[in-house]
Amino acid sequence: MSRQLASKWRKTAALMKYPVAAVHIPQxxxxxxxxxxxxxxxxxxxxxxxxxxxxxxxxxxxxxxxxxxxxxxxxxxxxxxxxxxxxxxxxxxxxxxxxxxxxGIHLATIDGRPVDYRVKVVKTEHGWVFRSLVGRLARPGLCVTNLSKGGTMLSGKKALALSLPHIANRYKRHEMRSLTLNCTHIMESQFPGIGQLGFDYGLDHSGRIWILEVNTRPQ
Known part of the structure; x- marks a missing residue:
């Protein structure tokens, strides 16, 4: 069974030890x-x-x-x-x-509604593999994007195109995947036994990627 880690504090502290991740973490x-x-x-x-x-x-x-x-x-x-x-x-x-x-990160929006991204990876016998990269659009009037709170799921490509049309879409998705792999290796070194991870990323209006949260039991 995949190891689970509930504390946001412990996961943030682990990533903060490594500059490749720390530059993407909000204070x-x-x-x-x-x-x-x-x-x-x-x-x-x-x-x-x-x-x-x-x-x-x-x-x-x-x-x-x-x-x-x-x-x-x-x-x-x-x-x-x-x-x-x-x-x-x-x-x-x-x-x-x-x-x-x-x-607080002022996220890029679609029709005034904030959007963030969930990138999910799982560990297989062949190593870590990507399962999904999706956008999550907040319900009107809310500041959280969670689907359980009425958020709408979009493809990562569509969410980027609608929220940051001036940003190179393919490059930004590649950047998120690359950051995910780096952070996955860090998390595995700090917490052996994890088998799946969900990274929640926010992109501000300049396209900078921020790590908002890491889940060891992504839905």
């Missing part, structure tokens, strides 16, 4: 008041995510614009005039589990 910190204020001051927008969990469950988008703080949890949007007010409310609505804070 990540443990969730607390001090770190959240720092990350908002530095990046303007972040996502807080349960360290253990999947399917977009519990993910909250938090942003700062001047002295206004906002968060989006599913389709609920709230605004506050102070960080302290916002943080208290956030603690009440987030899932009762440990969280991390991830630098």
């Amino acid at each position: 990540t910190k443990a969730f607390n008041s001090r770190n959240l204020l720092y990350m908002l001051q530095r990046h303007g927008m972040v996502f807080i995510k349960p360290i253990v969990g999947g399917g977009g469950y519990g993910v909250i988008r938090v942003s700062r614009s001047g002295n206004i703080y906002r968060y989006t949890h599913m389709q609920v949007n709230r605004s506050f005039t102070s960080f302290t007010q916002m943080y208290r409310s956030l603690v009440r609505v987030k899932a009762r589990r440990k969280y991390l804070i991830q630098q």
Whole structure:
């Protein structure tokens, strides 16, 4: 049976040890008041995510614009005039589990809806092989793209063509596959026994690839 690893923190920390992967990882910190204020001051927008969990469950988008703080949890949007007010409310609505804070990436969009990518690989007797490279388009009004939250699956080729028409489509898909192979070898060296991986990538408006998450039990 393929080894599974639930902790987003452990998987991120493993990849961060290697420059080939680290340059693609958004800044990540443990969730607390001090770190959240720092990350908002530095990046303007972040996502807080349960360290253990999947399917977009519990993910909250938090942003700062001047002295206004906002968060989006599913389709609920709230605004506050102070960080302290916002943080208290956030603690009440987030899932009762440990969280991390991830630098927010302004993803390329299709009709204003963010799109990201899932690349899945499995290990066979002949080594690691690609199973799929697909795009996931968020449901209108949501900031998460998960299919379980109403997202729409597209071919990777179509998602790239619609969201980043000025980017060389074939080259970008090759770049995602190459990054996937590098990261797969890193993950296998750090966590022997894994047999399948799903890499969630986000591309910003310039086409830069960001590693949003790695799953050892991809759906």
